[in-house]
Amino acid sequence: MRSPIRHLDAILRWAALLLISFCCADAHAWQAQQVPALPPALNPTPPFSASEPPDHRLEEAERHMAIQRAVQRQKEIADETTRLLVLAQELKADVEKSTKDQLSLHVVKKAEEIEKLAKSVKDKMRDGQ
Numbered sequence: 295m296r297s298p299i300r301h302l303d304a305i306l307r308w309a310a311l312l313l314i315s316f317c318c319a320d321a322h323a324w325q326a327q328q329v330p331a332l333p334p335a336l337n338p339t340p341p342f343s344a345s346e347p348p349d350h351r352l353e354e355a356e357r358h359m360a361i362q363r364a365v366q367r368q369k370e371i372a373d374e375t376t377r378l379l380v381l382a383q384e385l386k387a388d389v390e391k392s393t394k395d396q397l398s399l400h401v402v403k404k405a406e407e408i409e410k411l412a413k414s415v416k417d418k419m420r421d422g423q
Contacts, residue, residue, distance in 0.1 A: 305405050309382045309412055367422055374415045381408045 385408060388401045 305408055305412075306382055306386065309378055309408055364422065367418055371415055371418050371422075374411055374418070378408060378411050378415060381411065 381404060385401065385404045388404065389397070392398060392401060
């Protein structure tokens with residue numbers, strides 16, 4: 295069985311890796327935003343026109359909804375990653391305040407919360423690929 299300090303260290307490292315991967319993804323998204331205009335197939339405005347056959351409108355609506363879901367997922371990942379960073383910083387401060395042989399139940403619960411949130415972020419990142 296791992297000691298509590300090693301377990302917390304592993305969780306903090308895991309959280310740091312998630313934050314780094316999110317920052318890289320965010321930088322890539324920022325570069326993508328530098329493009330002046332989206333191609334018509336990716337334009338987030340409703341792509342309907344009365345002259346198109348109904349099949350094309352359905353395909354366009356599905357594409358539009360997929361883009362909206364991706365944007366929403368990205369926002370959720372950003373929000374959860376920010377929360378993960380705050381919790382990791384709080385956990386680090388709590389661990390530094392504790393002695394080497396004693397950790398409070400509060401610290402262990404915070405580590406579990408970080409673990410659950412990190413898994414949620416990881417799952418959302420995986421779902422997007």
